Each structure stands twice: as structure tokens, then as C-alpha cells.
Amino acid sequence: MKTCYIFLFTLVAVPSFGQLRSNRPGRFLTLPVPEKCSSRPKEFAFRGHNYFYSGHVPGLSNRRVDWLDGRNICREYCMDLVSIESQEENNMIFRLIQSNDVPYIWTSGRLCDFKGCENRADLEPKSLYGWFWSANRAKISPTNQVPSGWGYNPWSQTGHKKQRQPDNAEFDINGTTESCLSVLNNVYNDGIAWHDVACYHEKPFVCEDSEELLNYVASTNPGIRL
């Protein structure tokens, strides 16, 4: 069911664990912590993956973190920020946001605008073709199209500049690129929808099981229960 993604393996030097550099000097992806993987919060499940919303986890419920910190908190649990590959998964996340009155969340969605993304004609123009899920390096459908198999386009039709998303609006304000994908809850009177947002903003987040990290911890910790 999950073998059909178009992987972007040439996008980044495929990470040796813990070695993938962030865009801020000195910040790295975190290694999973086996004990935390074993006892990770399993708030709900979908197609074999466990998920949790940080606002529902003791110790995390008041945390608002930037995008990379969100990834790293998830990764300690053998998870990553949520990647929304199907309309069913998106509907589930939208329902979570709606029923809990969540203002916004981080996802693992990221614009390929860093080192390794140059000279990729298939990613141009970036605002349409340059987005992918960091958790598994799967491409996101062109942002101006209804994704294949979906009945709607999850990107908002409006935002700060009253233009459809992604609009990279903050770049015009302070020169910061909106390189990370957040689901916002009616911030622009637009219902629950996807937005490109600058990655330094601090938000709650949803974690989803990472098969890559679970397999890594399983293979290096014989007998561990995950």
C-alpha cells in the first residue's frame, strides 16, 4: 500500500542516521531512543502506523516548537512529523484538528530549497513541484492540482496575500522563506487547510510512526517490542 511513492533519494545525501544537517548550522536530526520507541504514545492508528498529537501527551502538551525540533521530538520515539499521503489520512488529521480545536500543527512537509535541491528540473517551479514529505522523502503532488485519488486540493485558496498557497508570504515581510508545511485551522477564514509557513514558528505537532526508524531500532535491538 505504501510502495507507490516517488522517492527523492537523490534529494539529500541519504541520511546516515543523525548526520543529516538542518538548515541552521549546528543542528542535526536526532537518533531514535529505543526505550522511547517501545513506550511511544499511540493515540490513534491508521493503516499500520501509530500517531499522536503533542497536545495530548503529558510532558509535551504545552510544547510549541519549531519545525526541526518537532521532527526531533518525534524521531526519539521512532516517529517523525506526520506525512499526509492520502485523502483518508488528511481527513483523519483534519478531524483531529477540528474536534480538538487545535489552532495549527506541523507536518513533515518541506520545500526542497536547500543544498542538494539544485539542478533538479523536475522540481521547478519550486512553488508547484518542489514540496516533499521529509519523513519518507516522498514527493507531494503539484500544489496547484487536486492530488491523484483525492476529491479536493488540501492547500488553502487564500492566505496573508489573499492568494492560494503556497505563497511564500513571509519572504516579502522579512526575507524568511516559507519552507515548511503547516495545517492551519481557519487562520485566514479558510477552514482547515495546508499552508507554507516559515520553519522557525513554534507550533504543536503530530507524530507518525517512521518505518525507517522502527526498522533501524528493531534491527539494532534484538527482541525489542515496538
Ligand SMILES: [Ca+2]
Ligand atoms: Ca502518512
Ligand SMILES: [Ca+2]
Ligand atoms: Ca503561506
